[in-house]
Amino acid sequence: MQQEITRVALDAMGGDNAPGELVKGAVDAVNGRSDIKVLLVGQQDVVEKELKQYSYPKEQIEVVHAEEVIETAEPPVNAIRKKKQSSIVVGMNMVKQKEADAFVSAGSSGAILVGGQVIVGRIRGIERPPLAPLIPTEKGVSLLIDCGANVDARASHLVQFAKMGSIYMENVLGIKNPRVAIVNIGAEEEKGNALVKETFPLLKECTDINFVGSIEAREIPHGEADVIVCEAFVGNVILKLYEGLAGTLVGAIKKGMMSTLRSKIGAALALPALKSTLKTFDASQYGGAPLLGLNGLVVKTHGSAKAKEVTNSIYQCVTFKEQDINGKIKKNILGSAEQEGM
Amino acid sequence: MQQEITRVALDAMGGDNAPGELVKGAVDAVNGRSDIKVLLVGQQDVVEKELKQYSYPKEQIEVVHAEEVIETAEPPVNAIRKKKQSSIVVGMNMVKQKEADAFVSAGSSGAILVGGQVIVGRIRGIERPPLAPLIPTEKGVSLLIDCGANVDARASHLVQFAKMGSIYMENVLGIKNPRVAIVNIGAEEEKGNALVKETFPLLKECTDINFVGSIEAREIPHGEADVIVCEAFVGNVILKLYEGLAGTLVGAIKKGMMSTLRSKIGAALALPALKSTLKTFDASQYGGAPLLGLNGLVVKTHGSAKAKEVTNSIYQCVTFKEQDINGKIKKNILGSAEQEGM
Numbered sequence: 001m002q003q004e005i006t007r008v009a010l011d012a013m014g015g016d017n018a019p020g021e022l023v024k025g026a027v028d029a030v031n032g033r034s035d036i037k038v039l040l041v042g043q044q045d046v047v048e049k050e051l052k053q054y055s056y057p058k059e060q061i062e063v064v065h066a067e068e069v070i071e072t073a074e075p076p077v078n079a080i081r082k083k084k085q086s087s088i089v090v091g092m093n094m095v096k097q098k099e100a101d102a103f104v105s106a107g108s109s110g111a112i113l114v115g116g117q118v119i120v121g122r123i124r125g126i127e128r129p130p131l132a133p134l135i136p137t138e139k140g141v142s143l144l145i146d147c148g149a150n151v152d153a154r155a156s157h158l159v160q161f162a163k164m165g166s167i168y169m170e171n172v173l174g175i176k177n178p179r180v181a182i183v184n185i186g187a188e189e190e191k192g193n194a195l196v197k198e199t200f201p202l203l204k205e206c207t208d209i210n211f212v213g214s215i216e217a218r219e220i221p222h223g224e225a226d227v228i229v230c231e232a233f234v235g236n237v238i239l240k241l242y243e244g245l246a247g248t249l250v251g252a253i254k255k256g257m258m259s260t261l262r263s264k265i266g267a268a269l270a271l272p273a274l275k276s277t278l279k280t281f282d283a284s285q286y287g288g289a290p291l292l293g294l295n296g297l298v299v300k301t302h303g304s305a306k307a308k309e310v311t312n313s314i315y316q317c318v319t320f321k322e323q324d325i326n327g328k329i330k331k332n333i334l335g336s337a338e339q340e341g342m
Numbered sequence: 343m344q345q346e347i348t349r350v351a352l353d354a355m356g357g358d359n360a361p362g363e364l365v366k367g368a369v370d371a372v373n374g375r376s377d378i379k380v381l382l383v384g385q386q387d388v389v390e391k392e393l394k395q396y397s398y399p400k401e402q403i404e405v406v407h408a409e410e411v412i413e414t415a416e417p418p419v420n421a422i423r424k425k426k427q428s429s430i431v432v433g434m435n436m437v438k439q440k441e442a443d444a445f446v447s448a449g450s451s452g453a454i455l456v457g458g459q460v461i462v463g464r465i466r467g468i469e470r471p472p473l474a475p476l477i478p479t480e481k482g483v484s485l486l487i488d489c490g491a492n493v494d495a496r497a498s499h500l501v502q503f504a505k506m507g508s509i510y511m512e513n514v515l516g517i518k519n520p521r522v523a524i525v526n527i528g529a530e531e532e533k534g535n536a537l538v539k540e541t542f543p544l545l546k547e548c549t550d551i552n553f554v555g556s557i558e559a560r561e562i563p564h565g566e567a568d569v570i571v572c573e574a575f576v577g578n579v580i581l582k583l584y585e586g587l588a589g590t591l592v593g594a595i596k597k598g599m600m601s602t603l604r605s606k607i608g609a610a611l612a613l614p615a616l617k618s619t620l621k622t623f624d625a626s627q628y629g630g631a632p633l634l635g636l637n638g639l640v641v642k643t644h645g646s647a648k649a650k651e652v653t654n655s656i657y658q659c660v661t662f663k664e665q666d667i668n669g670k671i672k673k674n675i676l677g678s679a680e681q682e683g684m
Contacts, residue, residue: 151527185579192575193493194494217586220583221589222590233535233538237527238579241562241563241587244560244563245583245584245591248480249591253619256615256616256618256620257612257615257619259619262611262615263611265611266610267608269611271608272605274595274598277597277598277601
């Protein structure tokens with residue numbers, strides 16, 4: 001049997017550490033697995049100069065020239081429309097044209113969200129493509145869905161998020177019968193805002209997901225659910241607060257430990273163990289956030305992504321393809337919808 | 343000049359540590375200051391039995407009998423309506439009848455929010471009374487307003503929250519010209535959901551507050567604003583995630599430090615300094631959350647409040663009265679509204 005190759009277009013120009021860490025992540029990925037081809041999208045001379053430092057199987061990396069770069073501060077809709085030769089637009093067009101199975105970028109979130117919808121396009125019947133990062137918990141990771149740009153969502157969107165999230169966690173992360181919960185301000189069904197109250201009974205009716213009810217934000221770090229459903233504004237607040245608070249606490253702890261001579265000695269002894277603990281709460285360890293429900297796969301990695309996160313994101317794309325996530329989304333979520341002529 | 347006495351009705355029966363820590367908190371409060379009278383509301387025999395352990399100026403504590411107790415799990419509206427002899431209803435009625443200046447409770451949040459509106463009542467012209475806890479940051483504390491039960495708020499509510507929060511921080515916490523920000527998913531004015539987009543320009547127009555624009559959740563722990571405005575669903579998510587994540591991280595750190603012999607020795611040396619650092623991130627250090635905009639003051643303390651938080655909450659009521667916060671709210675927020683006949 002011939003080995004199936006997953007072709008990942010990688011934005012070599014996006015993110016704080018471009019192109020160095022992106023190119024290194026690509027090289028590490030192909031040196032680790034032979035079933036991948038990385039299409040490095042970016043300014044050819046810049047990318048090739050980086051590549052020269054490394055040894056790797058030449059047939060597994062190809063440079064695709066893209067003259068322009070979309071900056072983080074650019075208004076996304078404009079950037080996608082005008083910069084046709086940018087690494088994001090070129091990479092996404094490759095997914096659209098089926099020249100790549102997935103596109104990975106650490107660049108402008110806004111441009112990636114807009115490009116995903118406008119260029120790659122939604123699966124027919126999917127109302128909105130949610131951005132779904134993994135967040136670290138005491139017990140492992142949970143999928144937070146949606147953290148994207150789709151604010152003011154409707155109940156039907158949240159139901160699709162729940163189903164897509166469940167498929168992703170079961171098949172990409174290998175969590176059997178993942179627990180799906182909706183973010184709420186109390187555990188009871190009658191609690192919540194208008195959106196949650198409308199969505200809750202719809203989720204209860206879904207026979208194809210393991211809906212466990214409401215989750216209060218307090219319980220999220222304890223890993224009380226595998227798929228955490230919310231609309232994008234709330235999801236963004238959760239994700240950003242997670243990152244901000246973890247960073248602040250770690251900073252305060254380090255400062256606190258340097259405050260006395262006694263604690264300084266203690267710190268020197270305890271820090272290695274402490275660092276490995278805190279690493280499990282570092283979201284960047286877990287690869288990028290998929291934008292689900294598209295005709296192909298788009299993965300947004302952290303702007304500050306280093307090579308390891310890039311490599312992990314590329315491997316994530318392989319699993320996504322191998323497990324035929326989009327096929328499962330079409331079958332499980334849209335099976336009935338298609339019969340209704342949607 | 344005769345000393346002005348602040349009369350605080352304290353729910354002796356509410357919270358995880360009732361009545362012990364509540365009664366102790368009351369005793370500590372009156373032993374610390376002579377300008378306070380605490381009206382301990384609860385089952386007389388139970389409360390008096392606790393009181394007997396302590397020595398304190400007898401004229402500063404009075405027990406007010408309330409036969410019933412509202413449990414945390416009870417539906418709030420029902421509980422307030424039916425349990426007329428509960429400590430919460432009796433205590434709130436004392437505020438309504440001007441027999442007490444304030445009511446402090448660690449009991450059911452729902453019952454306190456409902457009772458505040460139904461029994462104590464809103465200041466005429468205030469559309470919604472927000473619950474406004476202080477949250478710890480790198481630089482001190484910020485007021486998170488609203489974390490209450492008022493989900494699905496309107497823009498006009500958020501504008502009142504901003505003004506009331508600003509008055510509270512300036513006069514109770516003593517922060518000059520407090521920076522007011524609205525929780526958003528990006529820094530630009532055009533970012534946000536429908537509610538934030540509608541509220542942002544209204545806040546910009548307010549000449550009586552120091553509006554500094556949007557705040558992303560990531561920046562909250564860094565103390566980038568003194569008054570953080572949001573609707574209650576988002577506020578509740580922020581508050582609960584703050585508590586949950588801080589607790590989880592501290593737990594993980596302790597566990598991490600016990601993982602090797604070397605780190606155990608380090609931990610023993612560093613823990614005292616570490617503990618004092620982490621204490622500044624413990625929300626319970628900062629007293630209770632006021633329910634603002636009522637005809638009187640209602641303060642909700644943590645369900646797990648210990649004596650120290652109870653004492654701090656009682657002192658908070660004194661400052662609230664001394665600074666005439668409700669007078670300032672009426673003058674500054676409703677001055678123009680009253681002229682318009684509201």
